[in-house]
Amino acid sequence: MTAENRPNPPGIPDASSFLFHQWVVAGLISASARFVPLPFVDDLIRVQCRRFVVSRTLASHRTPLALNDFQSYYTTGSGCLAGCAAVAVQMPLKLLFFPIRKLMAVVTSIRGVPLDVLQVVLLGRTLDRFLREGKIPHASEPTPATAARMGAAFSEAFVRMDFRVVRAAVSDALASVNGWRAAATAEAKQLAKDPAMTTEQLEPASPVDTGATRVQEVLSRPETLELFAQFDRRVDEAFERSR
Numbered sequence: 001m002t003a004e005n006r007p008n009p010p011g012i013p014d015a016s017s018f019l020f021h022q023w024v025v026a027g028l029i030s031a032s033a034r035f036v037p038l039p040f041v042d043d044l045i046r047v048q049c050r051r052f053v054v055s056r057t058l059a060s061h062r063t064p065l066a067l068n069d070f071q072s073y074y075t076t077g078s079g080c081l082a083g084c085a086a087v088a089v090q091m092p093l094k095l096l097f098f099p100i101r102k103l104m105a106v107v108t109s110i111r112g113v114p115l116d117v118l119q120v121v122l123l124g125r126t127l128d129r130f131l132r133e134g135k136i137p138h139a140s141e142p143t144p145a146t147a148a149r150m151g152a153a154f155s156e157a158f159v160r161m162d163f164r165v166v167r168a169a170v171s172d173a174l175a176s177v178n179g180w181r182a183a184a185t186a187e188a189k190q191l192a193k194d195p196a197m198t199t200e201q202l203e204p205a206s207p208v209d210t211g212a213t214r215v216q217e218v219l220s221r222p223e224t225l226e227l228f229a230q231f232d233r234r235v236d237e238a239f240e241r242s243r
Helices: 017-035 041-060 067-074 087-107 109-132 143-160 164-175 180-193 206-219 222-241
Strands: none
Touching (some): 017 041, 017 109, 017 180, 017 206, 041 067, 041 109, 041 180, 109 143, 143 222, 164 222, 180 206, 206 222
């Protein structure tokens, strides 16, 4: 059964099943960036995956809003590629500490991969919800300013959440899929060479697609949706405070 023909997962009535599946695929490819042994390329992959999620979500709403206006949202927490002013200073330091940082990324992958996936999925889910609820004004506030507030609110809410239970469930789901990591890492490397891969839909290799389906099932469980609702409330509170 193709992704387009899948029924909507229980409890996920808002985003289409196909869009939700694409978020998860992007999350898996983004998470696999920690296994790419090249400095700066890992950051590039993460940003490209997040950019894809924002682009596809905007397209699903057929909104006239421009993707570039959301750069501060999809680059939230993405390191120097997020456009930080101190990039010239940070670059030598990133190169110096890259081997240590990469080793830690691999060692902590059991915990880190599920969090990476959750972050990308929630990025798409939050934008989808804001668009549906009319929280992104077209005239009263410039869209880039709104996107910056969204990014700050998202980051604040994400670090305050306890995702241990869903993180373990996602890890178990992926553990049952042979070869997803190697396939996702290969696609991540290809994405770094050809960013145009994210201009339309992602068509992952079979192990990645299967892994995404298993993760999607975990993220559709009632207890996960309850956790997501708590995350939504924290994002909204932080977003309103920023006014």
